[in-house]
Amino acid sequence: MSAPALLAPGGTLEMARVAVDEGADIVYVGPLGWSRRPYESEMTDEDIRAAIAYARENGRQVRVVLNTFPSPFEMDDFARKVELYAAWGASGFIVTDPGAIRLIRGLVPDTLIHVSIGSGVTNSWDAEFYREIGADVIILPYRWGEEEIAETRCVSGIGLEVFLFETVQTGKICPGKCIMSSYLKFREWLDIEGKATSGSANRGAKECYRVCQTNWEFSSEDDDPVKLKLRRDARLMLEQLPAFIELGVECFKISGRERPVPMIRDLVRFYRKALDGIAAGQTDMSVYVDELATLRERWTVEKRKRVNVLMDRADHYADAAPTLAVAQ
Amino acid sequence: MFELSTNVASPQQLRRGDFSAYDALYLGEFSCLSYPNNFCAHPEFLADAVAQVHEMGKKAYLRLFAVPSNHDLPTVRNVIKTALGLPFDGFEVHNLGLLQMLKEMGNTKPIHLGVFGNLYTDATARVVKDYGVTRVYPNPELSLDEAIYIRDNTPIDVLIPVHGKIPLVVAETCFIHENSGGLPGEDCKFKCSQEHWLTRASGDWSLKDTGCMTLSGADLCMLEHVDKLAAAKLNAFYVQSHGESPDYIATVGRIYRDAFSRAFAGVAEGDVGPQLEQLAGLAKMGLCNGYYFGDAGRRYVGRA
Numbered sequence: 010m011s012a013p014a015l016l017a018p019g020g021t022l023e024m025a026r027v028a029v030d031e032g033a034d035i036v037y038v039g040p041l042g043w044s045r046r047p048y049e050s051e052m053t054d055e056d057i058r059a060a061i062a063y064a065r066e067n068g069r070q071v072r073v074v075l076n077t078f079p080s081p082f083e084m085d086d087f088a089r090k091v092e093l094y095a096a097w098g099a100s101g102f103i104v105t106d107p108g109a110i111r112l113i114r115g116l117v118p119d120t121l122i123h124v125s126i127g128s129g130v131t132n133s134w135d136a137e138f139y140r141e142i143g144a145d146v147i148i149l150p151y152r153w154g155e156e157e158i159a160e161t162r163c164v165s166g167i168g169l170e171v172f173l174f175e176t177v178q179t180g181k182i183c184p185g186k187c188i189m190s191s192y193l194k195f196r197e198w199l200d201i202e203g204k205a206t207s208g209s210a211n212r213g214a215k216e217c218y219r220v221c222q223t224n225w226e227f228s229s230e231d232d233d234p235v236k237l238k239l240r241r242d243a244r245l246m247l248e249q250l251p252a253f254i255e256l257g258v259e260c261f262k263i264s265g266r267e268r269p270v271p272m273i274r275d276l277v278r279f280y281r282k283a284l285d286g287i288a289a290g291q292t293d294m295s296v297y298v299d300e301l302a303t304l305r306e307r308w309t310v311e312k313r314k315r316v317n318v319l320m321d322r323a324d325h326y327a328d329a330a331p332t333l334a335v336a337q
Numbered sequence: 338m339f340e341l342s343t344n345v346a347s348p349q350q351l352r353r354g355d356f357s358a359y360d361a362l363y364l365g366e367f368s369c370l371s372y373p374n375n376f377c378a379h380p381e382f383l384a385d386a387v388a389q390v391h392e393m394g395k396k397a398y399l400r401l402f403a404v405p406s407n408h409d410l411p412t413v414r415n416v417i418k419t420a421l422g423l424p425f426d427g428f429e430v431h432n433l434g435l436l437q438m439l440k441e442m443g444n445t446k447p448i449h450l451g452v453f454g455n456l457y458t459d460a461t462a463r464v465v466k467d468y469g470v471t472r473v474y475p476n477p478e479l480s481l482d483e484a485i486y487i488r489d490n491t492p493i494d495v496l497i498p499v500h501g502k503i504p505l506v507v508a509e510t511c512f513i514h515e516n517s518g519g520l521p522g523e524d525c526k527f528k529c530s531q532e533h534w535l536t537r538a539s540g541d542w543s544l545k546d547t548g549c550m551t552l553s554g555a556d557l558c559m560l561e562h563v564d565k566l567a568a569a570k571l572n573a574f575y576v577q578s579h580g581e582s583p584d585y586i587a588t589v590g591r592i593y594r595d596a597f598s599r600a601f602a603g604v605a606e607g608d609v610g611p612q613l614e615q616l617a618g619l620a621k622m623g624l625c626n627g628y629y630f631g632d633a634g635r636r637y638v639g640r641a
Contacts, residue, residue, distance in 0.1 A: 078457035078476070081486050107433065108460020129455060131404045131509060134434030141437065142464055152509070160407050180510070181551065186404070186453055187506045188478050192553055192634035193542050209478055212457070223537070227516060227546070230531045237516065239535070 020050035020266030025060040032281035039074035042204035042213040050266040070100040076125035077213040114143035129185025133164035140167035151176040170260035180240035190217045222316045251292045343576040347374035358590030365400030368550035371525045380419035396426040403431035436468040447471040462491040481629045499559040501577030502552035513548040554622035567600035
């Protein structure tokens with residue numbers, strides 16, 4: 010059994026370098042307007058080139074996140090981006106749109122293609138579909154446990170990737186199956202690199218306003234309204250790692266391109282230690298319990314801060330243009 | 338000339354409804370297998386249903402569950418197996434794994450890719466076409482221009498929703514069940530038979546919730562643009578009616594049947610004010626134009 014890879018976020022060039030320094034095997038970075046994140050968590054092409062160079066100098070890899078659902082009018086630009094990053098040494102791509110997966114496979118036959126969480130996979134046959142159209146690795150849904158992983162391993166020969174957080178089994182958890190944000194708020198953007206986008210985060214227009222994580226009133230005909238959020242916070246995951254590795258999970262992914270660099274630094278350091286420990290025969294994860302509790306608390310605090318920022322933008326987005334993009 | 342379709346979840350709705358304005362019916366409630374007597378989960382209802390729809394002179398498409406987990410796949414497979422032996426005019430699929438399953442089961446019926454199939458590009462339309470898809474429902478976020486581009490450049494038939502609430506979210510768990518004290522695995526009490534709304538007072542936002550699906554608060558309404566749709570040679574139109582009353586389905590269908598009949602006969606649309614007022618009267622949270630004209634889904638643009 011080969012050691013699984015640790016994927017870490019590179020929301021900025023600084024974060025990408027820190028992730029490499031702390032032991033990430035692969036860093037993922039997103040170009041402006043193509044990776045479903047706000048402008049401050051995506052990179053210019055110049056920074057992506059520098060991140061790839063830094064990773065390669067240190068024997069690591071970079072995957073480029075091109076996981077928007079592009080407009081049909083954007084496919085030529087999409088193809089140019091793929092060829093550019095592959096020529097700079099990116100070892101693979103993280104993609105959502107099935108047509109884009111097939112396009113990349115045709116353009117760069119030997120690259121590695123990860124299916125993004127936005128593909129909305131719900132069962133093992135989905136995995137087989139993506140393998141058949143040319144993907145190499147699929148990120149598994151947040152809710153999945155050992156049974157689903159084992160079944161997917163049986164049904165499909167595709168590589169398996171798991172997020173290093175777990176989520177409670179309630180609420181609206183529907184990556185790739187949600188367009189609430191753009192129904193409620195819409196914005197047009199022109200990035201400093203010239204990409205014009207209108208619409209939702211799914212399509213590259215920067216912000217999903219995380220409307221599922223703010224307070225709503227829920228009412229029916231008969232009952233009094235109740236105040237609630239549409240989903241609950243996820244939390245960092247650890248205990249499952251030895252079993253998941255045993256089942257053949259090849260990649261573990263830390264999410265958080267929007268988190269502060271020190272948070273990512275500490276997460277990469279922590280999970281590097283945990284994965285190395287498992288590789289050396291450590292199976293009792295309780296030795297990390299205190300460290301994990303502290304990180305979970307920080308993770309939750311930072312996530313809530315981020316939601317507040319995004320909801321504030323949703324309310325006031327016309328007030329000021331951000332530094333890296335121009336609101337139309 | 339054109340096809341106007343809507344959806345029917347169960348045998349009871351099929352019996353009670355007036356579908357005279359429609360050319361085709363999508364049978365099944367794709368967001369929830371527990372929905373009472375859902376065609377998506379009850380193969381025993383399919384033979385009678387397809388016969389009944391055909392007797393009405395309409396096409397019958399069978400919807401498959403949109404978010405099947407591994408646990409649900411035997412149920413879905415059983416429904417497909419039954420339907421393959423019946424004269425359905427096609428399947429509607431939202432889950433790409435089910436495309437794979439239909440291929441493996443030797444399906445030769447036409448397949449329509451549903452709203453949660455996430456069709457954004459002609460590149461993807463070409464991929465699913467290889468799996469037998471003949472019609473796609475572009476993701477609601479696409480503009481009309483993008484939908485037409487996909488039709489022409491794939492090429493493939495596109496379904497254009499013209500009225501009703503826009504499906505925005507589908508989840509694998511039921512929000513109504515969870516928030517009415519229901520426990521995971523506990524029997525459903527079908528509280529979705531009442532209307533549920535999500536509102537956010539500070540932002541003037543409203544959404545309709547049906548448990549596993551969240552819909553737009555406002556009703557998509559394209560009545561003022563029927564001429565434009567016909568001129569673009571679009572010819573498959575859809576009224577989204579999940580959770581609506583029989584009166585809603587019949588009234589909306591009649592209004593659009595008349596409008597499209599005139600448009601395809603080359604008769605100018607004229608003043609649709611009275612019909613628009615009637616449609617607005619059926620919409621609790623107002624009307625919208627969705628994303629068709631490059632704006633947030635909840636905005637109503639009108640002819641201007």
